[in-house]
Amino acid sequence: MAEARQxxxxxxxxxxxxxxxxxxxxxxxxxxxxxxxRFRVMTPANDAYPLWLISVICExxxxxxxxxxxxxxxxxxxxxxxxxxxxxxxxxxxxxxKLCPVDVxxxxxxxxxxxxxITANTVLxxxxxxxxxxxxxxxxxxxxxxxxxFDTLSETAEFARLWVPFCKKHVIEPRAPEFYFxxxxxxLKDKVNPSFVKERRAMKREYEEFKVRINALVAxxxxxxxxxxxxxxxxxxxxxxxxxxxxMIQVYLGSAGALDVExxxxxxxxxxxxxxRPGYTHHKKAGAMNALVRVSAVLTNAPFFxxxxxxxxxxxxxxxxxxxxxxxxxxxxxxxxxxxxxxxFDGIDRHDRxxxxxxxxxxxxxxxxxxxxxxxYVGTGCVxxxxxxxxxxxxxxxxxxxxxxxxxxxxxxxxCCGRHNKKSKSxxxxxxxxxxxxxxxxxxxxxxxxxxxKAPSPVFDxxxxxxxxxxxxxxxxxxxxxQKNFEKRFGQxxxxxxxxxxxDDGGLPEGTNTGSLIKEAIHVISCxxxxxxxxGKEIGWIYGSVTEDILTGFKMHCRGWKSVYCVPQRPAxxxxxxxxxxxxxxxxxxxxxxxxxxxxxxxxxxxxxxxxKLKWLERLAYTNTIVYPFTSIPxxxxxxxxxxxxxxxxxIIPTLTNLxxxxxxxxxxxxxxxxxxxxRWSGVSIQxxxxxxxxxxxxxxxxxxxxxxxxxxxxxxxxxxxxxxxxKSADDAEFGDLYLFKWTTLLIPPTTLIILNMVGVVxxxxxxxxxxxxxxxxxxxxxxxxxxxxxxxxxxxxxxMGRQNRTPTIVVLWSVLLASIFSxxxxxxxxxxxxxxxxxxxxxxxxx
Numbered sequence: 001m002a003e004a005r006q007x008x009x010x011x012x013x014x015x016x017x018x019x020x021x022x023x024x025x026x027x028x029x030x031x032x033x034x035x036x037x038r039f040r041v042m043t044p045a046n047d048a049y050p051l052w053l054i055s056v057i058c059e060x061x062x063x064x065x066x067x068x069x070x071x072x073x074x075x076x077x078x079x080x081x082x083x084x085x086x087x088x089x090x091x092x093x094x095x096x097x098k099l100c101p102v103d104v105x106x107x108x109x110x111x112x113x114x115x116x117x118i119t120a121n122t123v124l125x126x127x128x129x130x131x132x133x134x135x136x137x138x139x140x141x142x143x144x145x146x147x148x149x150f151d152t153l154s155e156t157a158e159f160a161r162l163w164v165p166f167c168k169k170h171v172i173e174p175r176a177p178e179f180y181f182x183x184x185x186x187x188l189k190d191k192v193n194p195s196f197v198k199e200r201r202a203m204k205r206e207y208e209e210f211k212v213r214i215n216a217l218v219a220x221x222x223x224x225x226x227x228x229x230x231x232x233x234x235x236x237x238x239x240x241x242x243x244x245x246x247x248m249i250q251v252y253l254g255s256a257g258a259l260d261v262e263x264x265x266x267x268x269x270x271x272x273x274x275x276x277r278p279g280y281t282h283h284k285k286a287g288a289m290n291a292l293v294r295v296s297a298v299l300t301n302a303p304f305f306x307x308x309x310x311x312x313x314x315x316x317x318x319x320x321x322x323x324x325x326x327x328x329x330x331x332x333x334x335x336x337x338x339x340x341x342x343x344x345f346d347g348i349d350r351h352d353r354x355x356x357x358x359x360x361x362x363x364x365x366x367x368x369x370x371x372x373x374x375x376x377y378v379g380t381g382c383v384x385x386x387x388x389x390x391x392x393x394x395x396x397x398x399x400x401x402x403x404x405x406x407x408x409x410x411x412x413x414x415x416c417c418g419r420h421n422k423k424s425k426s427x428x429x430x431x432x433x434x435x436x437x438x439x440x441x442x443x444x445x446x447x448x449x450x451x452x453x454k455a456p457s458p459v460f461d462x463x464x465x466x467x468x469x470x471x472x473x474x475x476x477x478x479x480x481x482x483q484k485n486f487e488k489r490f491g492q493x494x495x496x497x498x499x500x501x502x503x504d505d506g507g508l509p510e511g512t513n514t515g516s517l518i519k520e521a522i523h524v525i526s527c528x529x530x531x532x533x534x535x536g537k538e539i540g541w542i543y544g545s546v547t548e549d550i551l552t553g554f555k556m557h558c559r560g561w562k563s564v565y566c567v568p569q570r571p572a573x574x575x576x577x578x579x580x581x582x583x584x585x586x587x588x589x590x591x592x593x594x595x596x597x598x599x600x601x602x603x604x605x606x607x608x609x610x611x612x613k614l615k616w617l618e619r620l621a622y623t624n625t626i627v628y629p630f631t632s633i634p635x636x637x638x639x640x641x642x643x644x645x646x647x648x649x650x651x652i653i654p655t656l657t658n659l660x661x662x663x664x665x666x667x668x669x670x671x672x673x674x675x676x677x678x679x680r681w682s683g684v685s686i687q688x689x690x691x692x693x694x695x696x697x698x699x700x701x702x703x704x705x706x707x708x709x710x711x712x713x714x715x716x717x718x719x720x721x722x723x724x725x726x727x728k729s730a731d732d733a734e735f736g737d738l739y740l741f742k743w744t745t746l747l748i749p750p751t752t753l754i755i756l757n758m759v760g761v762v763x764x765x766x767x768x769x770x771x772x773x774x775x776x777x778x779x780x781x782x783x784x785x786x787x788x789x790x791x792x793x794x795x796x797x798x799x800x801m802g803r804q805n806r807t808p809t810i811v812v813l814w815s816v817l818l819a820s821i822f823s824x825x826x827x828x829x830x831x832x833x834x835x836x837x838x839x840x841x842x843x844x845x846x847x848x
Contacts, residue, residue, distance in 0.1 A: 029670035048650035058634035072621035075371030081325035101135040101302035108310035116152040121176040128167040130317040137268040145239025148221040157252035176313040247275035274525040286541035286548035294524035312575035319572035323383035337388035337561035344571040355695035359688040374563025377553030547594025560613030589703035596711030632704035642785035646760030697792035
């Protein structure tokens with residue numbers, strides 16, 4: 001009992017010996033940066049004025065970007081949870097389990113690009129999670145209305161009857177069979193059950209047969225009949241036209257008789273495909289997620305829900321318990337909108353050439369935000385508070401009573417402070433507050449009773465509510481008008497509205513007719529349900545950007561909600577990432593375009609939400625998330641300047657004085673010190689940090705640049721850009737996708753920059769050789785900047801080369817040959833020497 005009363009989690013601040021030097025260096029770097037920029041502005045390079053002006057503008061922008069990125073990291077924290085205390089408090093022996101129910105959302109669009117076997121593994125890891133079975137429900141959104149996914153989930157439900165009891169009996173990790181059986185570890189370690197080996201072999205055979213059945217479905221789906229798909233009972237598949245089909249819901253597990261091989265109950269598994277009709281805007285993933293929110297509210301109405309992409313499986317079976325340590329905490333649980341977990345990935349090579357793991361973002365930036373108001377929502381691996389997503393404000397904190405001194409006699413206060421007047425005023429306030437509280441309570445009870453009574457049939461009688469109010473008193477009138485406002489806000493579904501009024505442990509309202517729930521669930525996913533409501537504006541996932549995750553989290557933080565970053569020792573979720581260069585750039589392009597869309601919308605953090613409850617450092621962080629694509633323009637210019645300087649003999653920096661040299665050295669030392677101290681408190685390796693720096697340049701001069709222009713075209717010109725779903729690899733060949741070369745226009749700018757800077761280096765060295773010893777001094781500064789560009793683009797160059805250990809020898813030979821020829825021709829032409837006009841005049845040596 002004493003253990004159960006202990007906190008479920010604690011905040012572990014970064015040691016002062018690590019964080020204080022980091023903060024000091026940030027301040028020093030800010031001071032040095034100010035003096036450096038002052039020097040750059042006050043000392044123009046007159047012989048290269050245009051280049052100097054461009055470089056100074058770029059440097060000022062980089063300084064502002066650094067401030068936006070750095071200062072939200074001022075208060076980084078770590079958190080640790082205590083799962084044993086959670087069990088002791090909410091899962092006592094002999095008492096009902098008090099853990100809150102959780103709905104899990106899985107979203108998918110195209111089963112041919114997102115392999116069904118990957119989705120099946122994600123679903124299996126959810127069904128076998130270490131959580132009370134009756135409190136877990138899995139909803140799979142099929143936004144492509146695919147019969148392939150429908151049949152896949154049917155096979156998955158059958159295999160789950162074998163897989164779930166096997167996982168829970170032997171406590172295996174992870175509980176996605178594909179990734180469990182592919183582990184290269186000793187699976188006998190810590191397994192003392194003698195029957196384990198036999199059962200594991202049998203289960204592996206069952207899984208191989210399951211994969212064969214799924215692959216057969218995939219092969220069949222690749223050849224669609226002319227008349228369309230037909231289901232097993234002979235009826236046409238309703239989703240044959242993916243853009244014009246009714247809403248579909250199928251409950252596979254969770255109903256009567258859906259038991260595993262040991263006769264135990266299984267979690268609920270529900271297939272959902274929302275209605276789509278021509279002429280309606282469906283809002284892509286955000287619209288599909290909002291449909292899942294309504295369906296789950298009608299069928300199960302868990303107070304919390306977890307959303308996952310179809311390729312992100314549960315890697316830690318206790319992940320839901322980790323989140324509950326925060327969401328069920330009596331101190332902060334009611335004020336949390338979500339608990340965000342970091343994204344971790346499988347199938348990435350050890351060197352992580354294109355920074356796919358995003359270690360710097362997840363282990364540095366997100367921990368910094370956790371110390372302010374909370375991490376941003378990153379689209380997957382997030383457990384939400386349902387009430388926060390409904391657009392409600394967080395509960396207000398009750399102010400503590402003021403401390404008074406009892407060492408003075410009471411008559412002293414009555415004389416000096418007007419105690420009598422204050423007392424009479426407080427009584428009046430108490431009376432008003434009590435009446436207000438009673439009114440709200442009665443109003444809420446009336447609304448609950450109203451919607452519970454009206455729940456079995458749909459409500460379409462807003463006019464009836466508007467008319468005939470003469471016979472009601474003021475309280476009943478306000479209640480009926482509140483009912484009207486609820487329907488205008490949430491849509492015309494009494495079952496759903498009644499579910500929004502349920503607090504604490506969630507669940508369906510009392511008196512709900514369970515027989516009509518499926519019919520009501522079909523109603524809430526109809527394509528016209530959201531019209532004239534606040535869905536996508538103030539409720540649910542927010543529309544208006546392809547990165548709906550950033551926008552959704554931003555709206556909740558503006559209302560005053562807080563979020564928490566949970567990093568368990570064993571990663572909670574793992575997924576797959578596009579690891580070849582082209583797919584990675586397209587992924588970054590999508591993220592950057594979403595940021596540009598938010599920047600040009602009314603939800604831009606630069607001007608939205610003032611007067612609300614968004615903290616200033618949190619606003620800086622959100623501003624950074626939507627401004628960073630615009631850094632691509634100065635970055636492209638700054639990467640081009642070194643080549644131009646080498647080819648023209650000009651330079652952006654005039655001759656340095658001793659004082660100027662000190663500022664340059666101080667700036668570089670502060671940059672190095674900031675990086676080292678950041679790695680020290682975060683635990684990130686220097687290799688991950690360097691890969692992140694390299695890909696910041698690669699993505700900046702390609703994907704971010706294209707995103708800026710596409711965003712301008714979309715917002716100003718109305719030219720929409722469609723995105724294809726990133727392919728999820730299901731190939732067994734390890735890192736086979738890394739060396740695939742897919743040509744795309746995104747590769748043109750970085751390729752051009754590499755060629756320009758290489759040519760510039762060759763030209764600069766050739767010029768120095770030709771002009772003698774005196775020209776080597778000015779050359780070093782130009783070469784330094786050019787080599788900075790080439791080194792940062794080196795992973796991109798390797799991507800162009802193809803397979804790492806199969807670089808064609810002919811490519812190397814031709815590169816060396818062409819460079820040599822170019823150097824010799826350049827030296828012979830001498831383009832930097834002035835060409836004399838007229839006859840050649842030579843000094844005669846006689847003093848005339």
